[in-house]
Amino acid sequence: MDKIRIRGGKPLHGSITVGGAKNAALPLMTAALLTDETLTLTNLPILADINTLCNLLLQHGVGIRLAGAGGECAGRELELTARDVTNTTAPYDLVRKMRASVLVLGPLLARCGEAKVSLPGGCAIGARPVDLHIKGLEAMGAEIRIEGGYIVAKAPKGGLRGAEYVFPKVSVGATENLLMAATLARGTTVLVNAAREPEVTDLAECLVAMGAKITGLGTDRLTIEGVDRLHGARHMVVPDRIETGTYAMAAAMTGGTLDILNTRLDLIKAAVTALVPAGVEFTPIDNGVRVSRANGELVGVDVMTEPFPGFPTDLQAQMMALMCTARGAGMITETIFENRFMHAPELTRMGARITVHGSSALVRGVERLTGAPVMATDLRASVSLVLAGLAAEGETTVNRVYHLDRGYERLEEKLAACGADIERIRAEDD
Numbered sequence: 001m002d003k004i005r006i007r008g009g010k011p012l013h014g015s016i017t018v019g020g021a022k023n024a025a026l027p028l029m030t031a032a033l034l035t036d037e038t039l040t041l042t043n044l045p046i047l048a049d050i051n052t053l054c055n056l057l058l059q060h061g062v063g064i065r066l067a068g069a070g071g072e073c074a075g076r077e078l079e080l081t082a083r084d085v086t087n088t089t090a091p092y093d094l095v096r097k098m099r100a101s102v103l104v105l106g107p108l109l110a111r112c113g114e115a116k117v118s119l120p121g122g123c124a125i126g127a128r129p130v131d132l133h134i135k136g137l138e139a140m141g142a143e144i145r146i147e148g149g150y151i152v153a154k155a156p157k158g159g160l161r162g163a164e165y166v167f168p169k170v171s172v173g174a175t176e177n178l179l180m181a182a183t184l185a186r187g188t189t190v191l192v193n194a195a196r197e198p199e200v201t202d203l204a205e206c207l208v209a210m211g212a213k214i215t216g217l218g219t220d221r222l223t224i225e226g227v228d229r230l231h232g233a234r235h236m237v238v239p240d241r242i243e244t245g246t247y248a249m250a251a252a253m254t255g256g257t258l259d260i261l262n263t264r265l266d267l268i269k270a271a272v273t274a275l276v277p278a279g280v281e282f283t284p285i286d287n288g289v290r291v292s293r294a295n296g297e298l299v300g301v302d303v304m305t306e307p308f309p310g311f312p313t314d315l316q317a318q319m320m321a322l323m324c325t326a327r328g329a330g331m332i333t334e335t336i337f338e339n340r341f342m343h344a345p346e347l348t349r350m351g352a353r354i355t356v357h358g359s360s361a362l363v364r365g366v367e368r369l370t371g372a373p374v375m376a377t378d379l380r381a382s383v384s385l386v387l388a389g390l391a392a393e394g395e396t397t398v399n400r401v402y403h404l405d406r407g408y409e410r411l412e413e414k415l416a417a418c419g420a421d422i423e424r425i426r427a428e429d430d
């Protein structure tokens with residue numbers, strides 16, 4: 001397995017270009033199942049998760065063509081054409097690799113009237129059930145049973161029916177699945193307490209470009225009037241706000257200045273609201289944002305993760321790494337996932353002072369972290385260890401970096417170009 005070795009203590013200076021959001025690109029790709037025409041996605045990130053979903057869509061019969069993969073992010077295009085859906089089963093071997101695979105359920109059911117999708121199962125950060133996806137589709141008339149680890153779903157005669165569904169808790173994935181299913185349902189669907197994440201809005205905008213009738217974009221109440229068919233479209237994937245926030249924290253933690261390009265400040269408002277009192281300065285620049293420390297010192301702040309527009313859980317681990325070297329203490333409360341502090345013991349190996357009590361972690365800043373061998377446990381935990389390594393004194397080795405490759409494109413290259421001493425040790429060279 002590849003590792004990443006970092007010799008810390010070098011301030012980062014330069015510019016980093018952010019890619020399209022993984023968490024937008026994945027649902028957008030599954031939307032291709034809704035039409036027999038071509039959906040072209042631009043600003044596509046090249047990531048392990050994108051490959052995994054390509055493999056799943058290929059076995060459903062989707063034709064896929066990647067253009068311009070060698071160029072800058074904005075030049076990347078993926079053409080997806082589901083002229084015929086030849087297979088409505090999403091097998092365990094592909095679904096287990098990535099939870100977002102469950103997003104084929106709504107589109108398959110809406111387009112083909114049936115779907116058999118492996119349960120994605122639990123994962124490191126929490127149990128992550130899919131009950132809301134299932135209940136919402138049942139409200140639209142689907143008959144669903146769980147059989148042999150699969151969700152086996154059938155639409156009623158004549159197709160899914162519009163319905164009102166009130167989410168008992170906010171779910172990004174369930175909102176996306178139901179939104180896609182509703183575009184081809186008979187009648188009107190109203191999704192209440194829907195997720196408002198920018199990636200959900202990006203999906204809704206793409207569906208509208210494909211001919212869907214959706215109102216309430218960006219709000220927690222989405223109204224979808226079903227249409228008979230959708231057509232092809234060309235859509236640019238929204239910039240990755242989590243990648244943006246991660247590099248912003250890298251600049252602040254190393255005491256450098258980064259221009260983060262191809263992104264939008266409005267996507268990370270909640271992070272900015274937390275980071276400014278922590279001593280981070282954000283200056284809007286052309287096509288992005290400049291980030292540095294305001295007065296040389298970071299200070300501890302309290303942060304609670306919440307659904308958008310609150311502080312994103314996908315930036316919680318990075319925020320914890322930042323607070324490890326801040327003056328004073330801060331409390332981080334995780335309200336979305338029940339097991340998302342696995343980076344805490346690894347950060348502690350680097351000298352951090354963190355006490356976890358249930359869903360809260362008290363982080364007391366230390367003068368400096370020291371390099372150590374650490375283990376990545378999930379995607380954002382991994383990158384928090386990279387951030388800690390960049391700020392630490394001495395050498396850090398992050399093991400199991402395949403997690404990182406799910407969500408960060410050319411991470412070590414981007415950081416090295418800004419002065420980080422970071423390299424990937426390939427398994428075969430180790």
Ligand SMILES: CC(=O)N[C@H]1[C@@H](OP(=O)(O)OP(=O)(O)OC[C@H]2O[C@@H](n3ccc(=O)[nH]c3=O)[C@H](O)[C@@H]2O)O[C@H](CO)[C@@H](O)[C@@H]1O
Pocket residue numbers: 022023024026099100126127128129130131132133134169170171172173174199313314336337338
């Ligand atoms: C590919 C993608 O976009 N992943 C993101 C998406 O994951 P994902 O869509 O899986 O996350 P959800 O918003 O669905 O999960 C939020 C909470 O709801 C719970 N829940 C969810 C569905 C359900 O049927 N029942 C249920 O109880 C989950 O266990 C979790 O506690 O949103 C999360 C929350 O912003 C992010 O951390 C992930 O990076």
Ligand SMILES: C=C(OP(=O)(O)O)C(=O)O
Pocket residue numbers: 023098099100314379380407
């Ligand atoms: C948890 C994440 O992704 P996923 O939902 O694909 O596991 C993430 O992007 O941080």
